[in-house]
Amino acid sequence: MMLRRLIDLGITSLVIISVISVVKYVSFPYFLPLIASLIFNLYSRKTLNRHVLTAVAIFLTIFIAFNTTLNTLVNNLMKVIIIFISIKLLEEKRYRDYMQIITLSIFLITSSALLNINMIFLFYIITSIFLVNFLIILLTIYDNLPEYSLNREELKEIFYKTAIIPIFSIPFAILLFFIIPRTSTPLFDFINREDVAKTGFTSKIGLGGVSTIQETETIAFRAIMKEVDPSKLYWRGVVFDIYRDGSWHSSNRTNRINFTIKGGESISYEIYFEPTYDKYLITLDKPVDLKFQGTLTKTENLEFLTTNVISKKIHYNGSSILTESFLDIDSDITHSKDKKGITDSIFALAKSLKKENDTETINNILKYLKENYRYSLTDLPSGKSPVEEFLFRNKKGNCEYFASAMALLLRANDIPARLVGGFLGGYYNKNAGYYAISNKNAHVWVEALVNNRWIRLDPTPASISSFTQRDLLSLKMKFKIYLDYISFYWTKFIINYDLQTQMELAVKFTTNFKTVKIKPDKITNYTLISIILLALTSFLFIKNKRNTPSYFINKFYKILSEKGINIDPSIPIMRNIDRIDDEKLKKESKKFAEEINKMLFKDGKLEKNTLQTILKNIKRL
Amino acid sequence: MGIRFTKAGVIYIILTIFMGFSAINTNNNLVFLVVSFMLAIMGISGFLGKANIEKLNVRIHPVEDPFAKRGSRFILEIKNGKRYLPSILLKTNLRDREITFIILKPLSSIRQETILKFDRRGRILLDDVMVSSPFPFNFFVRYKKYHINEEIIVFPEIGEKSFFNFNRNAEENTTSTNDKITMKLEELSNIRSYSNDPAKRIFWKQFAKTGELYTKEYTGEDSESFRLYFEDILKLYPLEEAIKIATKTVLEAYNNSIPLTFTISNETYNVKTDADKRSVLKRLALYDA
Incomplete structure (x- = not known):
């Protein structure tokens, strides 16, 4: 096949891969000229004037540059690259021009990494590396012998044998990835931001908002920790204490913090958090401490907020006490006892549910809600007063309706109450030791203040199992949770790898090296056993192979080949020896042949040492 | 064994440095990943480029009697002594005559004719052949001298005069x-x-x-x-x-x-x-x- 044709096909494939990587960031009209250029390049032998094309490219670049803001910087850079690729495809192409197209395509794929940290990037980059490797090798041949036509066999040989470059570069690149020094003060940190809608809880949520979160079947975060009782897995996020016009708000006050949290099991965990484009961090209910690389704010409602919005994958360490209540002396209950938004009918219902003391009233409301209302994710109440709609007409809803109704009924009975938005449950991965919490697990519950203690109340009748059992998940989600293993390690080792991790790794490495104190876990043990078994099998295989005459004959032929003798393994050994001109070499080779023949046709005993000595002598000649 | 970087190779190094700066300044680990791949490929291709011109056996044989001052046909034979790797895009230079071999499979040999010209009669030692290759990426050219130590006898220049007088043009x-x-x-x-x-x-x-x-x-x-x-x-x-x-x-x-x-x-x-x-x-x- 003509080299030029092969190169054009390879270039087309590479450009297509690079374009797919950015397809969701660039508007469609920019792809039209590119598609036309690709077709033109494949099917037309004509080329267009280089100067005219360059002028067009410069003009378009200036036009795009004038319409660029900090937010559109990367997207516009992608557009410029696409324009340049389209134009390069139309020009007359030599080695240099093809290399430019390859470079631009790699730039395009890399630019996608600035907006998207999905693992799919690994697919783009590895596929393009294999393609680029083969392309540049063909280009190198083309540059030296433009008219040469490679036959199928030559192509196969080049393709298979040179594939070792990308194959070997993968482990080498991984090693380099961890070694290349990181910085704590990047200059262009603002670039790594995708302009997308917020996901998860925000400081304001309308009724029905949580069901929207629950609709997205994605992983919200992962928590490395030991497995605990699933009924205690309440992940705290935003606390909503203001109710206005059918929606809940968070007051985010930070003036007075006087918590005492004790009396339960203490748990430490490490959270790998997906970007939410908001500021709330998730903790295990009730959090006592949080370590995060950046500034944190703790609110009066026991929330944790970051200074900047979470626009990339982050991780932090936390410790919590698994208790259902905590002491909050002098709690400011301005908002949580506020009766605004409570209608007369709700007041009337609240009065009918009132008992002798607060605890009994609470239990009665819980009982009433659980017995008279149905959990549903569809056909949710709406309208001007969704809570009223839920309580008196629709009588079915999801967690936010149950929680809102309970909070308002409590407030109507002068019991301060607020909503806590977060997640419930999670799917534990025993091998990796972490919980994967999906957006399906989004949940809202109530906190009521009784005797200076904020008590967790969950009026939603949905069983905890629907938040923890995989069997109840959709097939797609089940598959996602199953594959989350890979995604988790991608996030943990690649995306979140930073200067701090690098330093920790270096310290760990040097300490381990000094003290030789390695504590292998299960996976390490299995890996080590597999490696040892593999090494042992290979050793026995090689050792066994070394006891056969063919091993020595092959070795003999190899030495002769290195000495420039044309060997044909299909003909008898003596006929190969006849091809040797050098008398000394011929003599030694005959000795070898005699020894082999003796072994093969006489006593059958392999004189390994003798054969090895002869081979050594031959090699020395 | 030597190495000479080509223009494309220098550009590749500059691009790698540029990507390195981009990675550090955006602190984007995926860009770091691209840089790691660029460096890894540079390393592996360097190793492969070196292996490409290693373990070769170069020989030269005259096809006809060489006479001084006129081109004589020679066969240049290269044998690849490597067990697994082929040698791709080999260029040999012997007395300023360059021959290109596209692909030489492992443990195989290839022959190509070349014309050599000698200025004087007598014993001539063809001592070295320079083998070079831009493989794999044309980013650098590696070269290695192979000793052939082939002594040939160049017959004298054929004169115009003779003691026979022939009628010929x-x-x-x-x-x-x-x-x-x-x-x-x-x-x-x-x-x-x-x-x-x-x-x-x-x-x-x-x-x-x-x-x-x-x-x-x-x-x-x-x-x-x-x-x-x-x-x-x-x-x-x-x-x-x-x-x-x-x-x-x-x-x-x-x-x-x-x-x-x-x-x-x-x-x-x-x-x-x-x-x-x-x-x-x-x-x-x-x-x-």
């Missing part, structure tokens, strides 16, 4: 020495020192030039073959010119199947076979060299 005269051409032959067989010979046999022309007497010998019933004494030619011409004339004469005699007895430094050769011819030419090539 000038064009034919320049072609291969092995061509046999139909010729009409005059009967002059030798020129030797004067020794009481008849006056008609005296080489007057030469006497007029040098003042010394020579005798022309002709073929006839009294002689079966032509006789040529190299030392006699030397009396007429300077050494190199004499060697050229002798070479031409020997070749013409052989090509036209004319029996010739050639004497040089008391060694006598009967030029009948190809081996005889080559022995004489070898003797002439090494004369006083």
Whole structure:
């Protein structure tokens, strides 16, 4: 096949891969000229004037540059690259021009990494590396012998044998990835931001908002920790204490913090958090401490907020006490006892549910809600007063309706109450030791203040199992949770790898090296056993192979080949020896042949040492 | 073994540095991943490029007898001694003649013809062949010197003059020495020192030039073959010119199947076979060299 044709096909494939990587960031009209250029390049032998094309490219670049803001910087850079690729495809192409197209395509794929940290990037980059490797090798041949036509066999040989470059570069690149020094003060940190809608809880949520979160079947975060009782897995996020016009708000006050949290099991965990484009961090209910690389704010409602919005994958360490209540002396209950938004009918219902003391009233409301209302994710109440709609007409809803109704009924009975938005449950991965919490697990519950203690109340009748059992998940989600293993390690080792991790790794490495104190876990043990078994099998295989005459004959032929003798393994050994001109070499080779023949046709005993000595002598000649 | 970076290689290094800066300044681990791949590929390709020109065996064999001052055909053979890796895009340079070999499979050999030209007669040592390759990416060219240590004997330049006078045109005269051409032959067989010979046999022309007497010998019933004494030619011409004339004469005699007895430094050769011819030419090539 003509080299030029092969190169054009390879270039087309590479450009297509690079374009797919950015397809969701660039508007469609920019792809039209590119598609036309690709077709033109494949099917037309004509080329267009280089100067005219360059002028067009410069003009378009200036036009795009004038319409660029900090937010559109990367997207516009992608557009410029696409324009340049389209134009390069139309020009007359030599080695240099093809290399430019390859470079631009790699730039395009890399630019996608600035907006998207999905693992799919690994697919783009590895596929393009294999393609680029083969392309540049063909280009190198083309540059030296433009008219040469490679036959199928030559192509196969080049393709298979040179594939070792990308194959070997993968482990080498991984090693380099961890070694290349990181910085704590990047200059262009603002670039790594995708302009997308917020996901998860925000400081304001309308009724029905949580069901929207629950609709997205994605992983919200992962928590490395030991497995605990699933009924205690309440992940705290935003606390909503203001109710206005059918929606809940968070007051985010930070003036007075006087918590005492004790009396339960203490748990430490490490959270790998997906970007939410908001500021709330998730903790295990009730959090006592949080370590995060950046500034944190703790609110009066026991929330944790970051200074900047979470626009990339982050991780932090936390410790919590698994208790259902905590002491909050002098709690400011301005908002949580506020009766605004409570209608007369709700007041009337609240009065009918009132008992002798607060605890009994609470239990009665819980009982009433659980017995008279149905959990549903569809056909949710709406309208001007969704809570009223839920309580008196629709009588079915999801967690936010149950929680809102309970909070308002409590407030109507002068019991301060607020909503806590977060997640419930999670799917534990025993091998990796972490919980994967999906957006399906989004949940809202109530906190009521009784005797200076904020008590967790969950009026939603949905069983905890629907938040923890995989069997109840959709097939797609089940598959996602199953594959989350890979995604988790991608996030943990690649995306979140930073200067701090690098330093920790270096310290760990040097300490381990000094003290030789390695504590292998299960996976390490299995890996080590597999490696040892593999090494042992290979050793026995090689050792066994070394006891056969063919091993020595092959070795003999190899030495002769290195000495420039044309060997044909299909003909008898003596006929190969006849091809040797050098008398000394011929003599030694005959000795070898005699020894082999003796072994093969006489006593059958392999004189390994003798054969090895002869081979050594031959090699020395 | 040496290495020379090409323009593309320098650009690749600059791009890697640029990507490195981008990675550090955006703190984007995926860009770090791209940089890691760029560095890894640079390393692995360097290793493969080195292996590409390693473990080769280069040999050269003449296809025809080499004569000084004219191109002679040689076969350059390269054998790849590597068990697994092929050698791709090899360029050999021997006495400024470059040959390109596209692909050489593991443990196989490849041959290609080349024309070599030598300025002088005598023993010539073809000591080294420079093997280079831009493989795999044209980012650098690696080169390695391979010793071939092939000694060849270059026969003398074929002169214009001969002791035979053929009716042929000038064009034919320049072609291969092995061509046999139909010729009409005059009967002059030798020129030797004067020794009481008849006056008609005296080489007057030469006497007029040098003042010394020579005798022309002709073929006839009294002689079966032509006789040529190299030392006699030397009396007429300077050494190199004499060697050229002798070479031409020997070749013409052989090509036209004319029996010739050639004497040089008391060694006598009967030029009948190809081996005889080559022995004489070898003797002439090494004369006083």
